[in-house]
């Protein structure tokens with residue numbers, strides 16, 4: 372997970388932009404009546420995000436055609452996103468573009484590896500339609516992270532995946548992503564979650580939920596396999612002549628470099644595991 376600054380655009384400004392794109396006078400009027408509700412929903416979301424309580428909002432299981440707030444149907448609230456925020460010809464699109472372009476180096480902040488090409492609703496709009504166009508609920512995401520989540524939502528604190536706008540501090544300062552080297556031919560890497568023992572149980576559960584719900588273990592292993600092929604070739608070509616000591620020195624240097632960039636990147640976990648594996652440093656890197 373990569374942390375991000377919260378979007379600068381407010382719930383009210385986003386609503387105003389989206390409403391200015393609505394041609395149907397009746398819909399425009401009925402949505403505008405919700406302006407105070409949208410503003411309140413935005414501040415409630417912000418407060419809950421800070422305390423890690425986004426899971427506590429009531430789930431909306433009403434049918435699409437039912438009125439859910441004021442005079443507005445559930446599908447109309449959901450469609451605010453598709454028709455007035457995503458749609459390229461509409462004024463609300465500027466908010467979409469602003470959030471998407473804020474992805475750090477264009478990378479998906481949820482997995483830290485994919486290309487951010489869409490926006491993910493942290494609380495899915497099918498279950499929380501009032502947050503369908505709330506900037507704080509919209510996170511740049513890659514295709515894998517976005518389609519993996521679909522309408523899944525957390526029912527407890529621990530089931531929540533990490534939120535790049537709110538979950539800073541220990542989630543990025545402490546290392547919780549690790550890997551082990553499998554003694555296969557060629558060597559392979561398996562990733563796992565091991566938060567510090569002194570973390571509260573709920574926080575431990577959250578990083579595991581994040582890892583599992585986005586299928587990060589499988590995805591990172593695929594990336595590691597590709598990287599290992601390069602590392603093995605490099606080690607064999609340049610370092611094998613001066614022995615295992617040099618192999619470990621190189622891997623330790625890579626570990627330090629990756630940890631200084633991101634504590635919980637797959638590369639940091641992989642290099643740490645490689646440097647700590649006697650089997651890899653002595654023979655593993657030479658097997659193919």
Ligand SMILES: [Zn+2]
Pocket residue numbers: 479480481482483484485512513514515516517
């Ligand atoms: Zn991703």
